[in-house]
Amino acid sequence: MFLLLRQLQRLRRQIALPPEERRGSLALRHVDTGSCNACEHELAATAGPHYDLQRHGLNIVASPRHADVLLVTGPVTRRMAGPLRTAFDAMPEPRLVAALGDCALGCGVLGSRAELAGPLEEILPVALRIPGCPPSPQAIADALLELLALHHGWTR
Amino acid sequence: MSGHATTSLHHGPPGAARRIDVEPARWRDAAREALDAGLRFSGLFGIEGAGGVMAAALFGRSGEERLLVCDPGPATIVPSLLGIVPAADWDEREAHDLYGISFSGHEPLRPLVHHSDDLDSWTVEVGGEDTHQVAVGPIHAGIIEPGHFRFHVVGERILHLDLRLFYSHRGLERAAEGREPADALRHAQRACGACAVANSVAFAHAWESAGGLWPDAELARARTTLLELERLYNHLGDISAVCAGVGFAPGTAAFAALKERALRLNRSLAGHRFLFDSVAVGASRLQVDESRARRAREELRELADESARAWRELRFAGSLQERLAGVGVVSREQALRHGAVGPAARACGVARDARTLSPRLAYGDFSPARPPSPTGDVAARVDMRAVELEQTLGLLDGLLGRAIEPARCEPLDSAAHGGDVGVGRIESPRGESVCVVSAHDGRVARMHLRSASYANWPLVAQAARGELLPEFPLINKSFELCYACCDR
Numbered sequence: 001m002f003l004l005l006r007q008l009q010r011l012r013r014q015i016a017l018p019p020e021e022r023r024g025s026l027a028l029r030h031v032d033t034g035s036c037n038a039c040e041h042e043l044a045a046t047a048g049p050h051y052d053l054q055r056h057g058l059n060i061v062a063s064p065r066h067a068d069v070l071l072v073t074g075p076v077t078r079r080m081a082g083p084l085r086t087a088f089d090a091m092p093e094p095r096l097v098a099a100l101g102d103c104a105l106g107c108g109v110l111g112s113r114a115e116l117a118g119p120l121e122e123i124l125p126v127a128l129r130i131p132g133c134p135p136s137p138q139a140i141a142d143a144l145l146e147l148l149a150l151h152h153g154w155t156r
Numbered sequence: 157m158s159g160h161a162t163t164s165l166h167h168g169p170p171g172a173a174r175r176i177d178v179e180p181a182r183w184r185d186a187a188r189e190a191l192d193a194g195l196r197f198s199g200l201f202g203i204e205g206a207g208g209v210m211a212a213a214l215f216g217r218s219g220e221e222r223l224l225v226c227d228p229g230p231a232t233i234v235p236s237l238l239g240i241v242p243a244a245d246w247d248e249r250e251a252h253d254l255y256g257i258s259f260s261g262h263e264p265l266r267p268l269v270h271h272s273d274d275l276d277s278w279t280v281e282v283g284g285e286d287t288h289q290v291a292v293g294p295i296h297a298g299i300i301e302p303g304h305f306r307f308h309v310v311g312e313r314i315l316h317l318d319l320r321l322f323y324s325h326r327g328l329e330r331a332a333e334g335r336e337p338a339d340a341l342r343h344a345q346r347a348c349g350a351c352a353v354a355n356s357v358a359f360a361h362a363w364e365s366a367g368g369l370w371p372d373a374e375l376a377r378a379r380t381t382l383l384e385l386e387r388l389y390n391h392l393g394d395i396s397a398v399c400a401g402v403g404f405a406p407g408t409a410a411f412a413a414l415k416e417r418a419l420r421l422n423r424s425l426a427g428h429r430f431l432f433d434s435v436a437v438g439a440s441r442l443q444v445d446e447s448r449a450r451r452a453r454e455e456l457r458e459l460a461d462e463s464a465r466a467w468r469e470l471r472f473a474g475s476l477q478e479r480l481a482g483v484g485v486v487s488r489e490q491a492l493r494h495g496a497v498g499p500a501a502r503a504c505g506v507a508r509d510a511r512t513l514s515p516r517l518a519y520g521d522f523s524p525a526r527p528p529s530p531t532g533d534v535a536a537r538v539d540m541r542a543v544e545l546e547q548t549l550g551l552l553d554g555l556l557g558r559a560i561e562p563a564r565c566e567p568l569d570s571a572a573h574g575g576d577v578g579v580g581r582i583e584s585p586r587g588e589s590v591c592v593v594s595a596h597d598g599r600v601a602r603m604h605l606r607s608a609s610y611a612n613w614p615l616v617a618q619a620a621r622g623e624l625l626p627e628f629p630l631i632n633k634s635f636e637l638c639y640a641c642c643d644r
C-alpha cells in the first residue's frame with residue numbers, strides 16, 4: 001500500500017499536469033444511449049491519474065439532479081430515448097447538453113433505422129459537440145475546460 | 157501454411173460449418189446427438205429466408221461446426237432445447253422477440269430484447285414476508301453502460317435478480333445483412349469498443365471459413381498480437397474496476413494508469429487506442445517495423461514489471477482481500493450448466509479457453525492459465541485476471557520479437573470446403589465470442605454474434621443470489637461484462 005502510493009506520487013511528478021489556474025466548477029452527468037462503450041472508457045480516463053479533471057472542478061455526479069451538464073454518448077437507441085429525456089427533465093436550470101463522440105453527433109451511426117430514435121440533436125438541444133470515435137481523453141478534457149471557461153466568463 | 161495440414165478433418169477446415177436440416181420432431185434429438193458427439197452449444201438464433209423464418213442452433217468446437225437448421229412450419233413453433241441445454245435460455249427468448257419463433261416447453265417464454273411495461277411479463281414472482289423489489293437503472297450513478305436490474309430482496313439480502321438489458325440494442329445484425337464483408341465487419345467491430353478486435357477477428361474468421369480462405373502465418377501473428385493487446389488493456393482496467401468496487405483508491409489509480417499506458421501503446425502500434433480498424437477481411441491492417449516492435453517490447457516489459465509490483469501490493473492489502481473472498485460465488489457445476497466462458501469460468505475450475513483450439517491464430521501450444529485457487533468468487537475472478545495478464549505479456553513479448561510484415565489470406569486447395577456458412581470463435585478478454593456468418597453472392601446474408609458477455613450475463617444474476625445488495629457492484633465488476641456487444 002505504501003509502495004503503491006509512492007509509485008503514484010512518482011507517476012504524478014512524471015506526468016507533470018499543468019497547474020489549475022482558474023476557479024469554478026461544473027457538475028457533469030453522463031448518459032450512455034447505446035454507445036459501443038469506447039466513449040465511456042475515454043470519459044472515465046479523464047478522471048484517471050493522467051488527466052485528472054477533478055482538479056479543475058469538473059466532477060461526474062451521481063444524479064442528474066446535481067448536474068449542470070448532461071454528457072451524452074451513443075446514437076440514442078429507441079429504448080434509451082425515454083430515460084434520456086427523464087434525465088434531462090430532472091436537471092435544474094440552467095443546464096446544457098454535450099454530445100460526446102461521433103455517434104452522439106449523428107455521424108457514421110451503424111444500426112437499423114427501426115431501433116434508433118436519434119440523432120440526439122432532434123431530441124435535446126445540444127450546446128457542446130466533442131467529435132471523435134472515440135474522442136481522446138485530451139480532446140474531452142479540452143472541450144470541457146473550454147466550457148468551464150465560457151461558463152465562468154474567463155478566457156483560457 | 158503449416159497449420160491446416162494437422163487440422164484438415166473430414167469435416168472441412170476449421171470454421172466451415174456443416175448445415176444439417178432437421179424436422180421439428182427431430183430437433184431435440186439432433187441437439188442431444190451433437191452434445192453426445194462432444195460438441196458444445198454455441199448459440200441459437202432465427203434466420204429469415206425466402207421460405208420464411210427458421211431456427212438455427214450451433215454446436216461445435218474448432219475442427220467441427222454443426223449448424224442445425226429447423227423449419228418450424230406455418231405455426232413457427234419448435235420444441236425448446238432448454239431441458240437439454242440450459243444455456244439456450246436467452247437465445248430462445250431473443251429468437252422469439254426478434255424472429256417470432258415460439259419454443260414449446262419454454263414456459264413462461266419471457267421477453268428479453270423487447271421491453272414490456274408489464275412487470276409480470278419479464279420478472280419472476282418472488283413472494284413471502286417482507287420481500288420487496290429494488291429497481292436500478294437503466295441510468296447508473298457512474299460512467300456505466302445502460303441496463304436495468306430488478307432485485308428481489310428481504311432487507312438487504314438478494315433473493316433473486318431479474319436483468320433487463322438490450323437498452324443498447326442497435327439492430328446491428330440486421331443492419332449488416334446484404335452488405336459487403338468489409339462493411340459488415342465494421343458492424344461486428346462497433347458492436348463493442350472493448351471487444352472490437354475479438355469481434356472483428358471472429359467475423360473475419362467466419363467469413364474466411366465460409367469462403368475457403370486461410371490466413372498466412374504473418375496474418376495469424378498480426379491478429380494474435382491485436383487480440384492480446386486488447387486483452388492487456390481490458391484486464392488492467394478490470395483490476396482497476398474491482399478496486400473501485402470496494403473503494404480501494406490506490407489500486408484503482410495504479411491500474412488505471414497502467415491501462416492508460418497500454419492504450420497509448422495500442423495507438424503507437426495500430427494507430428488507435430482501442431485498435432479500431434486494425435482488422436480486415438482476408439488481409440492484414442497491422443504493420444510494425446523492426447524498431448517499433450523493439451520499442452513496444454521494451455514498453456511491455458516495463459508494464460510487466462510495474463503491474464507485477466502493483467499486483468503484489470494488492471495481494472498484501474488485507475482490507476482489500478478481505479472484501480473479495482467468498483463473495484459472489486459461482487460453482488463449477490453452475491458454470492458448466494450455464495455454459496460460462498472466459499476468466500469467470502476458469503476461476504471456478506473450468507479450464508476452457510478458445511485459444512487452445514485456434515489453428516488460424518498464432519497461439520502454438522497454448523494452455524489456459526490456472527487460477528491460484530478455483531473458488532469461483534470475486535477474489536478468484538480477480539486473481540484470474542492477474543495470472544492471465546502475465547501470460548498475455550509473455551505472449552506479446554514473443555509475438556513482437558520481429559517486425560510484422562504485410563500479410564493476407566490464401567485460398568484453400570481443399571475441394572470440400574464447407575459451403576457458405578462459417579464460424580469464428582475467439583477468446584475475447586471476457587471469454588469465447590462466436591460469430592456465425594452465412595454468405596450469399598459475396599455479401600452477408602446473416603451475421604450472428606454471440607459474445608462472451610451474452611453467455612455470462614445469466615451467471616451474474618446467479619452469483620448475486622443470497623448476497624447483500626451493496627455487494628452487487630463489486631460482483632458485477634468482477635465479471636466486468638459488456639452491455640454493448642451483448643445488446644448489439
Ligand code: SF4
Pocket residue numbers: 034035036037038039073074100101102103104132133134135346349
Ligand atoms: S463514437 Fe465511436 S467510440 Fe463512441 S460510441 Fe460511437 S462507435 Fe463507439
